[in-house]
Amino acid sequence: MNLIVAVNEEWGIGCDGELLSKIPEDMAYFKQKTLGKVVIMGNSTYKSLPGLKPLKDRVNIVMSKDTNLRIRGALVCNSLKDIIYISNMCCAEDVFIIGGQSIYEQFLPYCSTAYVTKIKTNSPQKADKFFPNLDAMPNWKLVDTSETNFFREIEYNFAVFENVNKNMKMMITEAQSADLQQILQLQYLAYQSEAKLLNDYSIPPLKQTIGEVKQEYEKGVFLKAVDEEGNIVGSVRAYLDNNTAYIGKLIVLPEKQGQGVGTELMLAIERECAVARYELFTSDKSVRNIQLYERLGYAKYKEQKVADGLTFVYLEKYPPSNSLGNRK
Numbered sequence: 663m664n665l666i667v668a669v670n671e672e673w674g675i676g677c678d679g680e681l682l683s684k685i686p687e688d689m690a691y692f693k694q695k696t697l698g699k700v701v702i703m704g705n706s707t708y709k710s711l712p713g714l715k716p717l718k719d720r721v722n723i724v725m726s727k728d729t730n731l732r733i734r735g736a737l738v739c740n741s742l743k744d745i746i747y748i749s750n751m752c753c754a755e756d757v758f759i760i761g762g763q764s765i766y767e768q769f770l771p772y773c774s775t776a777y778v779t780k781i782k783t784n785s786p787q788k789a790d791k792f793f794p795n796l797d798a799m800p801n802w803k804l805v806d807t808s809e810t811n812f813f814r815e816i817e818y819n820f821a822v823f824e825n826v827n828k829n830m831k832m833m834i835t836e837a838q839s840a841d842l843q844q845i846l847q848l849q850y851l852a853y854q855s856e857a858k859l860l861n862d863y864s865i866p867p868l869k870q871t872i873g874e875v876k877q878e879y880e881k882g883v884f885l886k887a888v889d890e891e892g893n894i895v896g897s898v899r900a901y902l903d904n905n906t907a908y909i910g911k912l913i914v915l916p917e918k919q920g921q922g923v924g925t926e927l928m929l930a931i932e933r934e935c936a937v938a939r940y941e942l943f944t945s946d947k948s949v950r951n952i953q954l955y956e957r958l959g960y961a962k963y964k965e966q967k968v969a970d971g972l973t974f975v976y977l978e979k980y981p982p983s984n985s986l987g988n989r990k
Contacts, residue, residue: 663702663749663757663772666695667793668779674789675763679710682787685813688779691820692760695777696720700757702745704765708733723748725765742768746833763791767933770794771832771926776802776823784815794929798957801827801922827921834930837884837897842875845886845897845913852913859947860972867911883907885930887914887923898927900935907935909942912951928958932981939980946973 669675670682697719705726708716715735716722722736725745731738739745749757749772759769776796796802806822837845853867878884878899887896896914900907909931914923932940944951946965952975960977967973 663754663759663769664695664775664777665759665766665769665773666692666777667761667766668781669793670781670783670787670789672789673793673795674787674791675761675793676791677787677789679706682789683781683783683816683818685779685781685816685818687811687813688781688818691777691779696758696760698756700749700752701760702749702757702765702769703760704762705731707761707765708736743833745769746772763793764933766793767929770929771834771922774825776825778821778823780819780821782817794925795957796823799922799925800920801825801925825922832887832889832895832923832926834885834887834926836934837879837886837894839876839879841884841886841894842879843872844894845884846870846872846875848894848897848915849911849913851916855916856945856948860945862972883931883934885927885934887927896923896927898931900931902935902937905937906939906941907931907937909940912942924954925958928954932979939978941976941978943974943976946975948975952977 667675668681668683668688674682676682696717700721700723701717702723702725705724705728708714708722708724711717716733722733723745724731724733724736724738725740725742726738727740729740737748739748754774759765759773778796797804802823803826804821805824808820810817810819812818849867849870853865857863857865857868878901882899882901884899885897886894889895895918898909898912900909902908909928912924912927914927940960942955942960944955952962955977958979959981960979962975963978964976965973966976
């Protein structure tokens, strides 16, 4: 499937339920790309449509947690799994994700192409809704961009990104108690590189027992990334306290590392927790991990020396709120 979005220089997509800029050529581009196609949106995006009516000459699918919601002229689905099932019956090129923020984040791993209108203004634009920065994601590659266009004092161009992992089908869901042993084995594999980096194979993740994992599972949130054959290729967990999600043990199967799995797991755990603040820590020697977290909007706020040669770096993130309407 595809997605289409308009972003500013900070990858903001809107504020107070409105688009940041309304550019006639961008509106026409959106219509040209989606006419006669399937468009998937969240309920907030649907409510922003003119006259509160589905987009004309398109198959409209609205994702909502409201199991009683009925929309004339649109199909309402209550889960990502239902929409994936329906979209698999369509030609992949004919399916477009059109917003808002939460919907973009949930479906990004399933998209192969992103049509992004990049907008630059002379004055800063306030945004409270954002799209993941594809320029900073290793699994998304810029493959085409138009010349710079102008509308009044706004500069913009049309960019096309491709997901280099588009052939890797993956679904992120809540882990079940039956998955914990497999997740623990994956943890032992994933932390070998960290142990080598620290020259210490007695680090806690390599000594954790299944009993301790079960205790964490009972108290927190566990997610798993599953490939098309049903194998668990990644996992992340968090626990909540005082409106902060403490994220830990982001693990990815070694042969799947560097393919965007970790990024998608991070986005998913943030979406699942949906709190005012996120916190995590890693070793100061884990440069790649720190770079990943900073790309996702985390900032260092303290360091703590825990042993000779070992310092923990703590990072935090204050996210914007979630949904947005899109172009008509």
